[in-house]
Amino acid sequence: MKALLVGEYREGKLLETTYELIGFAQQLKAEFELFLVASEDQLPQVEAKLYLADVNEAKEYNPALHKQLILEAAEKAGADTIVFIHSSNGWDLAPRVALALSAAQISEVVEIKEDGYLLPACNAKLRRTVKAATGKQVITLQAGAFMPAEQSGAPQVEKLSITATAQTEFLGYEQAEAGEVDLGKAEIIVSAGRGVGKPENVAMIEALAKALGGEYGASRPVVDAGWAPHDRQVGTTGQTVSPKLYVACGISGAIQHLAGMKKSEFVLAINTDKDAPIGEVADVLVVADIKQFAPALTAKLEG
Amino acid sequence: MNILVCIKQVPDMESRFKVAASGTWFEESDLAWRINEYDEFAIEQAVQLKTEVSGADLTVLSIGPARVKEALKKALAMGCDRAVNLVDEAAHEKDSFQIASAIAAFAKEKNFDLIFTGMQSQDRGSGQVGVLVAEMLGIPALTTAVEFAYADNSVTVRRELEGGLRAAIKASTPALVSCQLGLNTPRYPTLPNIMKAKRKEMLEIPVADLLKEEARLTTLSLAYPEKKGSAQILEGDVADLVDQVIGILKEKTAVL
Structure with a gap:
């Protein structure tokens, strides 16, 4: 196997996930080369060939331009496997590259199996093992699923230039407004999920957080439904907490939620379903209806 | 303006799944089916656009067996003008490439100005179909939209990236937009609209008429995850559970 790893760079910085790609290739014992759209002062520390496109020319993200560059790098590298992180840019780019190479795409790999790759299905309640039926394959890795490689060495750089025409125009980045709470600094967080049932019940979670001397947080569905403000959201697209x-x-x-809180020291989960995936990261899973359990725990703590 | 929205019917994710005898998919009986959550945002955005632009026509499409007509009926009641069911009893055996090929074959030469999809399905979550359809049709794909605006044959989308960051991008139509959760507030169909939807057109096209491609991905097995966590499971009476939890927090953490 010969892999081309598509590293990630954003707002002037190389992203740490780039080392997860290298970790994955090393675990597979695959030969690999890298591709990056970045600036020369932000190169990964790795002993490998690196195809580099200048970020000022290619822009931080432009799918049509990046696709052309990746296809060129893949050809130069003689790669049969192109690997991305399953991120907002990775899942946007990977299918484009797969189609151009007539390759199968394997999305959100969490583990390498003897005969294929393991993927989550049905909200991580199930796992699917798949393999490509094509000569070439495009793979995206779930962020955090693979151990990042050690940072050492310097890449041998080969520069690539744009020849494609853009289909979309990148207008710029916007950071969601900073809220009043920084959950990243909180020592105790009590988060509300869909199981609270209705918006009024978020108050129940807030009360429990207060009784424990902490902050309240929320999962994405609760924030999307408008039951809690965005600055309370824990997960990949919200805040990462520990x-x-x-x-x-x-x-x-959900995976996106677990990624945002799995570094917590002690996790107590309350859920009516004892098979819920939260059990994977919980120290204690209480099988109960949160609408009954939260007020009872709050009352006992306050009593 | 000619608009297409592509939807998938998926099992309710709160279901208890059983692996089917084939060992590669789940048992489909005894499941409650609904519209893929992401696709509800796609339908809503398409309906909103249709009401903003005069003379717009909105088609909703879904691939699958007869049961997907329920999802299509809901989309019609939400405001789509006609539904197309690409009839396929074995849709779950198709990979993303095949599903996209069938949709692209349907959409080709129909001159859709805008195509909406969810950014991924809840059951497979691979996030490939929308982008593949756009690439097959040679139109731009704007993915993971949390904000959408249309004016003068161009679309502006805010893509959701990681950590609260968004990227604003713009493209000319025809284009495809894949919708992230939270893009809008999907409407509930009203009773009069449910009644009206019954009179709307529901086309059936056998998928074999459109799909000539072989699968590129092979599913070897489907299984429950190995239990990695060693969570202590507590069950019983709520008052007892509260006492046990307080005991554990006192013993194992420094917070009480």
Whole structure:
């Protein structure tokens, strides 16, 4: 196998996920080369060939331009496997590259199996093992699923230039407004999930957080429904937290949520489904309806 | 303006799944089916656009067996003008490439100005179909939209990236937009609209008429995840559970 790893760079910085790609290739014992759209002062520390396109020319993200560059790098590298991170840019680019190479795409790999790759299905309740039926394959890796490689060495750089025409115009980045709470600093977080049932019940979670001396958080569905503000959202698209105690209330445990809180020191989950994926990261899973359990725990703590 | 929205019917994710005898998919009986959550945002955005632009026509499409007509009926009740069911009893055996090929074959030469899809399905979550359809049709794909605006044959989308960051991008139509959760507030169909939807056109096209491609991905097995966590499971009476939890927090954490 010969892999081309498509590293990630954003707002002037090389992203750490780039080392997860290298870690994956090393675990596979695959020969690999890298591709990056970046600036020369932000190169990964790795002993490997690196195809580099200048970020000022290619822009931080432009799918048609990046696709052309990746296809060129893949050809030069003689790669049969192109690897991305399953991120907002990775899942946008990977199918384009797969189609151009008539390759199968394997999305959001969490583990390498003897005969193929393991992927989550049905909200991580199931796992699917798949393999490509084509000579070439495009793979995206779930962020955080593979151990990042050690950072050492310097790449041998070969520069690539744009020849494609853009289909979309990149207008710029916008950072969501900073809210009043920084959950990243909280030592105790009590988060509300869909299991709270209705918007009024978020108050129940807030009360429990207060009784424990912490902040309240929320899962994405709760924020999307407008039951809690965005600055309370824990997960990939919200805040990444690592409190001493994390209480997951009626949160099933979607991958995006787990990625944002799995570094918590102690995780207490309350869920009616004892098979909920939150159990994978919880220290204690209480099988109960949060609508009954939260007020009872709050009353006892306050009593 | 000619608009297409592509939707998938998926099992309710709160279901208890059983692996089917084939070992490669789940047992489909005893499941409650609904519109893929991401696709509800796609339908809503398409309906909103249709009401903004005069003379717009909105088609909703879904691939699958007869049961997907329920999802299509809901989309019609939400405001789509006609539904197309690409009839396929074995849709779950198709890979993303095949599903996209069938949709692209349907959409080709129909001159859709805008195509909406969800950014991924809840059951497979590979996020490939929308982008593949756009690439097959040679039109731009704007993915992971959390904001959408249309004016003068161009679309501006805010893409959701990681950590609260968004990227604003713009493209000319025809284009495809894949919708992230939270893009809008999907409407509930009203009773009069449900009644009206019954009179709307529901086309059936056998998928074999459109799909000539072989699968590129092979599913070897489907299984429950190996239990990696060693969570202590507590069950019983709520009052007892509260006492047990307080005991554990006192013993194992420094927060009480």
